[in-house]
Amino acid sequence: MKFLKPNYEFEHFTDVSLDFLRNHNVKAIFSDLDSTLAAHDELGDDEFTKWHEKLESNGVKLIVVSNNSQGRVDRFTKPYNIIGNGMCGKPLPSKIKKIMKEVGVTSEDSLFLGDQLFTDVLCGKMLGMKTVLVHPLGEEHEPWTVRWKRGLEASIKKRW
Template identity: 75%
Template sequence: MKFFKPDYEFDHFTDITIELLKKDNVTTIFSDLDSTLAAHDQLGDHDFTKWHEKLENNGIKLVVVSNNSQGRVDRFTKPFKIIGYGRCKKPTISTIRKIMHEISVKSSNSIFLGDQLFTDVLCGKRLGMKTVLVKPLGEEHEPWTVRWKRGLEASIKKRW
């Protein structure tokens, strides 16, 4: 059960403050994309733009790690000049470990942000990172497979 329980839970990614990140010595946020930073297949909005600017102004790097295609990730990340990787195969950790090595980042200075227990929180925990679970954005547009998993996640959350 401990691998599914996030360190923090928030309604929205913008609830993650610079103060919290600094308290935890976070220099890098590894974040899921769809339903976490934007609704499924949507681009970054005003809230995302302002939040990302705050991160940059405080020396905190955002790295998007998604199970979606590289094309989808690029459409979201390129306008913001964010590092982004598609087809990460979360919750497996080999791809993200390679990314961490490439960009010289340690788990102890990173946090994993996502909207799903079985992919994002589990992946972050397996990497030794603190984890943040946010409520999904645009649930009504999610694929049926994701909506199905939400029911399983709800039953796990009841046990906390």
């Protein structure tokens, strides 16, 4: 059960503040995309833009790691010049370990941000990172496979 329980749980990605990041020595955020930073197939909004600008101006790297297609990831990340990786195979950590090496960060100075226990939190835990679970954005637009997993996640959360 401990591999599915996040270290922290917030309402929204913007709740991951600069103070929080400084207090936890975070230099890089590895983040899921859909339902975490934006609703499925949506682009970044003003809230995301402001949050990302704060991260960037304070030297915190944001790296998008998604199980969605590279095309979807590119549509979201390119306008912000963010490193974005699709088809990551979460919760398996192998592709993300390689990305960590490429950007020069460690598990100790990284954080994994996501909206799902079985992919994001589990992957972050397997990488030895601090994990933050956020409430999903645009749940009504999620594919049925994700909505189905939400029921399983709810039953696990009751046991915490």
